[in-house]
Amino acid sequence: MYKVFAFLKRNAELLTHDEYRAGHVGYHCCQSRRLKGIRGYLVNIWSNADLADQLGPLHEEITRNQPEGFLDLWDGFPQVYFDNREEWASAATAEPNRATTDGLALDPDWLLDDGPHLFDPVPDGAGEFRSHHLHMEEFAIMPVERGEAKATKLMQFFRRNPALPDADFRSAVLGRYAHLTARLKGLNGYTVNFRDTDQEAAMRGFFPDSAWGFSEAGRANRQAFCSLWDGAGELFFDSVADFAGARSDSELHRDLCALERHLFDAIWYVEVDENMIVMPNRDPAPEFYYR
Numbered sequence: 001m002y003k004v005f006a007f008l009k010r011n012a013e014l015l016t017h018d019e020y021r022a023g024h025v026g027y028h029c030c031q032s033r034r035l036k037g038i039r040g041y042l043v044n045i046w047s048n049a050d051l052a053d054q055l056g057p058l059h060e061e062i063t064r065n066q067p068e069g070f071l072d073l074w075d076g077f078p079q080v081y082f083d084n085r086e087e088w089a090s091a092a093t094a095e096p097n098r099a100t101t102d103g104l105a106l107d108p109d110w111l112l113d114d115g116p117h118l119f120d121p122v123p124d125g126a127g128e129f130r131s132h133h134l135h136m137e138e139f140a141i142m143p144v145e146r147g148e149a150k151a152t153k154l155m156q157f158f159r160r161n162p163a164l165p166d167a168d169f170r171s172a173v174l175g176r177y178a179h180l181t182a183r184l185k186g187l188n189g190y191t192v193n194f195r196d197t198d199q200e201a202a203m204r205g206f207f208p209d210s211a212w213g214f215s216e217a218g219r220a221n222r223q224a225f226c227s228l229w230d231g232a233g234e235l236f237f238d239s240v241a242d243f244a245g246a247r248s249d250s251e252l253h254r255d256l257c258a259l260e261r262h263l264f265d266a267i268w269y270v271e272v273d274e275n276m277i278v279m280p281n282r283d284p285a286p287e288f289y290y291r
Contacts, residue, residue, distance in 0.1 A: 001039065001040075001081050001082070001083065001138065001280075001282055002081070002082045002083065002084050002085050002087065002088050002135070003079060003080070003081055003135070003136045003137075003138045003193070004078075004079065004080050004082075004088060004133055004134065004135055004136065004202045005077050005078075005079050005132075005133075005134050005136050005193070005195075005232075006077055006078045006079075006080070006131055006132070006133045006134075007073070007074040007076075007077045007131065007132040007134070007225070008024075008074060008075065008076055008077060008078075008119050008120075008129075008130075008131050009073065009074050009075055009119065009120035009130060010075040010076075010118065010119065010120065011116070011117060011118060011119055011120055011121060011129075012120065014117060015118070017045075017046075017048070017075055018048070020045075020075050020076070020118065021045045021075075021076070021273075023114070023117075023118045024043060024045070024076055024118060025043055025045070025275045027114065028112075028114055028115075028118055029041070029043060029275070029277045031110060031111065031112055031114075032078075032112060033277050033278055034097065034110060035080070035091040035092060036087075036090065036091050036092070036093050036095050037082055037083065037087040037088075037090070037091055037285075038080060038081070038082065038091065038278055039081040039082055039083060039278075039280065039281050039282070039285070040079075040080065040081030040278055040279065040280025040281060040282075041078065041079075041080050041081070041277040041278035042078065042079050042080075042274055042275065042276055042277060042280070043076060043077075043078045043079075043274075043275040043277060044076055044077050044078070044079065044153070044155070044272035044273070044274050044275075045075065045076040045272060045273045045275070046071055046074075046075065046076065046270055046271070046272055046273075047270075047271040047272060047273050049240075049271060051154075051240065051269060051270065051271045054240045054241075054244070054271075055240065055244050056244075058244055058247060058248060061253075061257065062247060062256075062257070062260070062267070062269070063267065063268045063269065064260070064261075064264065064266055064267050064268070065159070065265060065266035065267075065268075066266065066268035067228045067266070067268075070157075070228065070268070070270075071270065073225060074132075076272075079136075081280050081281075081282070083285050085135075085201070085202075085205075086205075088202065088205075088206060089204070089205030089206050090205070091206070092112075092206065094106055094110070097110070115129050116128070116129055119131065122212045128211065128212045130212065130218075130221065131213070132221075132222050132225050132226075133202040133203055133206065133207075133213070134195055134196065134199065134201075134202055134226070135195075135196040135198070135201040135202040136193040136194065136195060136196065136231075136232075137193065137194045137195075137196065138191060138192075138193050139174055139178075139191065139192045139193070139194075140191050141174075141178045141181070141182055141190040141191060141192055142182050142187060142189055142190040142191075143189060144188065144189030144191070144234075144236050145188045145189060145236075146188070146189075146236075146276075147188075147238075149238070150273075151188065151189075151236050151237070151238070151274065152236065152237045152238060152239050152240055152242070152243070152271065153234060153235070153236055153271070153272050153273075153274045154234075154235045154236075154237070154240075154243060154269050154270070154271055154272075155232050155233070155234060155269065155270045155271075155272055156232060156233035156234075156235060156267065156268075156269055157228075157229045157231075157232045157266075157267070157268055157269075157270065158173075158229060158230060158231055158232065158233070158263075158264045158266065158267045159228065159229050159230050159264060159265045159266040159267075160230045160231075160263070160264065160265060161262065161263055161264055161265045162265060164263065166197075169263060170194060172259075172262075172263055173192060173231075173263060174192060176259060177256075177259050177260075177263060178190070178192060180252060180255055180256055180259065181233070181235070181256065183252060184235075184243070184246040184247065184249075184252070185242075185245070185246040185249065186237055186238060186242040186243070186245070186246050187235065187236065187237065187246065188236040188237060188238065189234070189235070189236035190233065190234070190235055190236070191233065191234040192231065192233050192234075193231055193232050193233070193234070194230065194231040195226065195229065195230055195231055195232075199219075199222055199223065199226050200213070200214070200219075228266075229266070240271065
């Protein structure tokens with residue numbers, strides 16, 4: 001599968017964070033879910049609840065070098081799945097997806113023209129908006145089990161200890177560290193994602209060469225954002241309290257803290273409200289139009 005995180009900042013001149021949430025999930029997703037060949041689509045919006053207040057003293061123990069103002073850099077990030085990079089790059093290609101008396105026809109109502117109003121616009125960008133579309137290498141450690149109630153999802157952002165070679169770092173995170181994390185009581189799902197070191201991998205082909213992201217300002221903006229983190233874990237619980245209780249297990253907590261000090265230069269958590277738009281399907285692509 002080819003997985004992309006797309007970090008987006010709201011148009012702060014027009015929208016509050018909650019208005020952005022309503023616009024993105026309530027309208028934008030109704031259009032973007034129809035991207036050609038999409039195999040999965042989730043939208044994560046950072047939660048209004050203060051995670052530090054909910055975790056209390058535990059927050060200081062499991063957080064290190066969190067970038068100041070990190071949540072000021074984005075309001076939400078979709079995560080989308082495609083069979084491969086080529087399918088992703090051609091995803092916005094118009095397709096005959098409206099049934100008419102003459103058969104399938106291009107749908108004139110499929111418009112992704114709300115972007116400049118919903119997202120942070122580029123000054124004099126002729127309708128462009130700022131975004132960070134990044135290819136992520138995904139490792140599903142524990143399949144996600146979603147109950148009938150809303151899940152609590154925690155994003156665990158991390159930055160590699162520069163003293164560790166990248167290959168050793170990845171091996172340790174996916175090995176001992178993932179094994180210990182998967183033992184957390186009440187964990188309903190766990191995925192580890194490493195950001196592609198090629199910061200433009202998800203942009204080439206999907207955006208035109210003239211896009212803001214390929215400009216000097218766009219590249220500098222993306223490089224600054226990517227310098228903050230190298231990957232992110234997705235952890236699912238029934239509640240933040242369940243996560244706090246599981247992480248407070250004295251022996252497991254001690255071992256995890258020791259590994260985190262060794263592996264990560266920075267590590268911090270963000271609670272997000274996950275909106276399931278298209279359930280990810282990692283099975284071989286069917287021969288019919290998938291939704």
